[in-house]
Amino acid sequence: MTNAAFEGLLLAAGYGNAHAAFARQLNHAGRDQGTWRYDAASVYWWLRGRRPGENVQVAMAEILTRKLGRLVTATEMGFGAADNAGACVYPPSIDGAIDTAEQIWMTLAKQLSPQVSGALDRGKALQAALGWRYDLPDATVSQKGRQQVTSTDVQSLYALADHFTALDRRHGSGSLRTRTLMADFLVRQVAIMLRGTYTDAVGRDLMRAAAMLSGQLAFMSYDAGDHGAAQRHVTVALRLAKAADDRLYGAHLLANLATQAVYLGHARDAARLAEAAIDGAGRAPAAVLARLHATAATAYGQSGERRPCQLALASAERALGRTGTERSPRWVTYFSPAHLAGAALRCLGDLHLYSQALGHAPDALTLDSENTRTRALHIALVAMTHARARDTDAACDWGRKLAQHTAGIQSARVQKRVRELASTLNPQQASPQVNEVLHALAAIPTAM
Template sequence: MARPVTNAAFEGLLLAAGYGNAHAAFARQLNHAGRNEGAWRYDAASVYWWLRGRRPGEHAQAAMAETLARKLGRPVGVTELGFGAAESIGMCVYPATVDGAIDTAELIWTRLAKQLNQHASGAFDSGKALEAALGWRYDLPDETVSRIGRQQVTSTDVHSLYALADHFTDLDRRHGSGSRHTRAVMADFLVRQVAPMLHGTYTDAVGRDLMRAAATLSGQLAFMSYDAGEHAMAQHHVTLGLRLAKAGDDRLYGAHLLANLATQAVFLGHGREAARLIEAAIDGAGRAPAAVLARLHATAATAYGQSGERRACQLALTKAERALDRTETDPGPRWVGYFSAAHLAGAALRCLGDLHLYTQALRHAPEALTLDSQNTRTRALHTALVAMTYARAGDTDAACNWASKLRQHVAGIQSARVRQRVHELATTLSPQQASPQVNEVLQTLATMPAAIYSKSASRHIR
């Protein structure tokens, strides 16, 4: 028995335009109208579900209004369609529905694929980040994510997405994400393969797994965009990933994504906002495995350190250390397997240094460099951080010694974060540039592929 129509306004427009018994024809016209937005695959089943309460994305609604206006011979406003207030897709808004998340995914993946060569990014919006955290934490869970579409999606199809996510994660850790080629390949795959799967036919169980896989891919693309310095795009993808993780009923990965958002906020100097984000992540994770808790509390420590909350920072470090001690018996999901004692030591080095507790910070320096071989970018980041901490502590000789080791670690890495860390190191050392040793190190840093200097900093290097 067919479900009753709940969107009478949309049904009335379809009848008036001659599409009352021609839903497939309307879907074809809609696909044609939206041909510049990506590979739309709407069909009669899509129209069926829109009439019964599902809400398409903003861009799809605009194409609907255009298609209906052409048939009716008069302007049709989006508000006439009966779907309620339009969501601001592309502005880091947390989608209210699963359908909204699916349409948002297709739109921003398509935008990314088109804009990779336009050097367009935008600013990080801390207010929208906090709104996304609240939506993820407190919105009600989705009753079902099952869907009827054109393409049948199976568990085997979904598992292949996890394998691809692992591949991109490995590339990112080894080489950084400054190269647009890797992100272009990933964006193209998402548009051509993953978006059609999200619009396909699947049961609730397969759909939940598909949402989790799509969240993993979106989260990886977010981190790659962040590493490349594309901060608005990174925030778009974290927000999307949070909503997909919510649909996939995966609170642990959602907490992980929110921690990534907090890490991005720390990088950009939003320490207090980062603290609120990671607090929401820890609260939402609940009784999480030890490995997940270690990562979350380590991120909390960096947020508290930057915002000057000494007691909270040291308490978070203690919690992270205790959790890390339990990881052998409570390892957690595979995606958190990267987090090690070296990563925690790097976080301690960073946050204690921010609090000007340099002696305490430098106790963590040796362990911060005990990284697995595949963590090439992290090794470069930690080496530069060790050098910078020695410089801030007033030990110029040790700072120069560690800075001189950077060249071997930055080779082959393309990363805005590494460039920024090298720039911060050069800026910290520049007041001592009269020293021949420091001047030589500054000259070395200036010739590194990862080094970027402002005009004011480069004038100190002669």
Template sequence: MARPVTNSAFEGLLRAAGYGNAHAAFARQLNHAGRNEGAWRYDAASVYWWLRGRRPGEHVQAAMAEAFARKLGRAVAVTEMGFGANDNIGTCGYPASVGDAINTAEQLWTALAKHLHQGGGAFDSGKALQAALGWRYDLPDKTVSRNGRPQVASSDVQSLYALAAHFTDLDRRHGSGSPHTRAVMADFLVHQVGPMLRGTYTDAVGRDLMHAAATLSGQLAFMSYDAGEHAMAQHHATLGLRLAKAADDRLYGAHLLANLATQAVFLGNAKEAARLVEAAIDGAGRAPAAVLARLHATAATAYGQSGERRACQLALNKAESALNRTRADTGPRWVDYFSPAHLAGAALRCLGDLHLYTQALRHAPEALTLGSQNTRTRALHTALVAMTHARAGDTDAACNWGKKLAQHTAGIQSARVQHRVRDLTSILSSQQASRQVNEVLHTLAAMPAAT
């Protein structure tokens, strides 16, 4: 069933110009007009999605206005076409084509570099599930090669991976609460990566470039999530998912889908999170053990939050079994971070959600056996240990861990860490008659908030 038209202004111009029933012809006019931009491959499907809310890049809109002007014999302003203001990043829909993904990247990165839309909007579970379906079942891209400027070589792409690793390390050590780091990253994407996506490259180099861009977009998504900017995080994760599809990398796509599931769990959308991670596991197929361990651990947190005890325990067992096989079955480099401590943290979280506090706390020692670079994760897991003790009724232990939490959060800017601090404070507040509890509450209240 066709979706209803939402851009009536664009539809009216198509009809007036004689393209009402000739969407493919209009797309060919655009492709001809954009021959200097590279190999534009718009078609009738592109027009279909523009009529239903997707917003092409500004350069594409300019070409559209010229095409309409030639047919109508008058000047046509870009604002007449109903795509909204230039700073509008639209909805977090899954791009239909590689060209649409490149346009979306341009819009998203520019908006963030200009400090637009920060903190606004909410996570849309329906859009996330639509993206999962598109990623899982859309046909693969036949080619991603382009002819434009500049020329892109394999060595250029490798430098992008190095940058992504740098931002990942900064994020894990210091958190992403400060908008400065994300703005710097977005500025790099606008001025360096965007032009590369519109350059000249072979299919092989293009697939690698799409993967590098997906990695950067995925990292930016996770940083936005850590900063509490959930709509922006979903935008970047969905874009990364489409770029991973273009790269023909189902494993990284599954990883990004699991990140969306993790965000859904954080926001209390357990049922939707379970569906997202189930799609990720299905799409990953016969994945390396480390990837499967990460995916099943995410599934466990979703099942735990929704109260599905049997499914949660089964997912934890699968994650543990997969993690035990990682030495003989190495995975891609981006999953190297997932360690026994991360699995223990997931177990601590989901078993606590199921009110199995004794079982949960058995995982506490391993959850804190983290490398020095995992500063934020250490703070998150410490808060989780304190909260689990508090919920189990062991106030003394909760206070002791609360004091340690205050030490571990120094220098970290993270909305997620602050959220767990607030949760711990809320649990302990019912026992303010205790001097020890009051001291911990005072210490936690004195902690600097994420900016």
């Protein structure tokens, strides 16, 4: 289907048979943005329905305004508003992935959609899993652009990814400013590098680094409660991981998507995503397998499937026991016995096996000091499990600890667990100690 509005404007401006000339003008106009590498083929795909990013549309409108001698707006070009659901589609090509990545990063960087951007699209999540798992690998990712990209350039991106990850674990992701700053960096630096010149080897490393940064932004959006944005970021990260030929990080991203589905109550879809991650990871390092099986366990626990849940937990425990014997990817080193204990605490509690669940509580709290948010999440789990087991005294003790450990953390997930605990205790508010805890929980700041 042709974009008739855009085609008409190109014809009127003298670019009807000169798509390459229009692309050159666009590349020149975008030099302040970095390296744009559009050509006649890019114009062809825009005419056939592909939607360029907002900043690209602005530059297009400026070129057409000068040529036609009248104001041309981005709306007049017929691309329409950003389709949030459509942006969750797994890009079939590397160029499509780069275009999509730039578009969603720009949207966040410019705060073009300041409100929460929609719910998780479960159908598109499963489609992304299928695309990542079964699409053919990319023969090459080498490109030629204006800026040379080296291995040293890529290493700097890994360092930055580590920095944002540390900030997220310590403070949570509720601040829109933090996510906006990260997206702005992705637009101004990473998108430019993706459109640069690099060999296949450097390109795959670059795709991996970009996938990690986009994956981190996805997790931060999920933690902030912006589930539509989280899905868009993780979907493009999956495609970049595919281009990097990094099946392990792709499996990790898919497990993150499964974790998000569990959070939203879509247990069966979460189980499918987790199993697809395990299948796609293949003969993975033990730490990766431990994390993936733990995610599957939480999905099965939420859906009430006791046997699959217990089998997944056992697999995770066996894998974690082997982690000292082999090297693990940098991004999974966070997953510790405390994280597995937290998963066990959650899924066994969901199965109403409260005594077994609480047996994991001490280990769930043996976290490194930088895991501030995870500590709060696990304390809330312990309190909730006691409350569900009708041990009100213990639930109140842990509720007081939760109120003390949430200071400085901006996380929609933490806030949700605070509300769940308050709701569970609320029927007993006539009790002085319960009333005291409810007041302490209500005093926790909710501004995100």
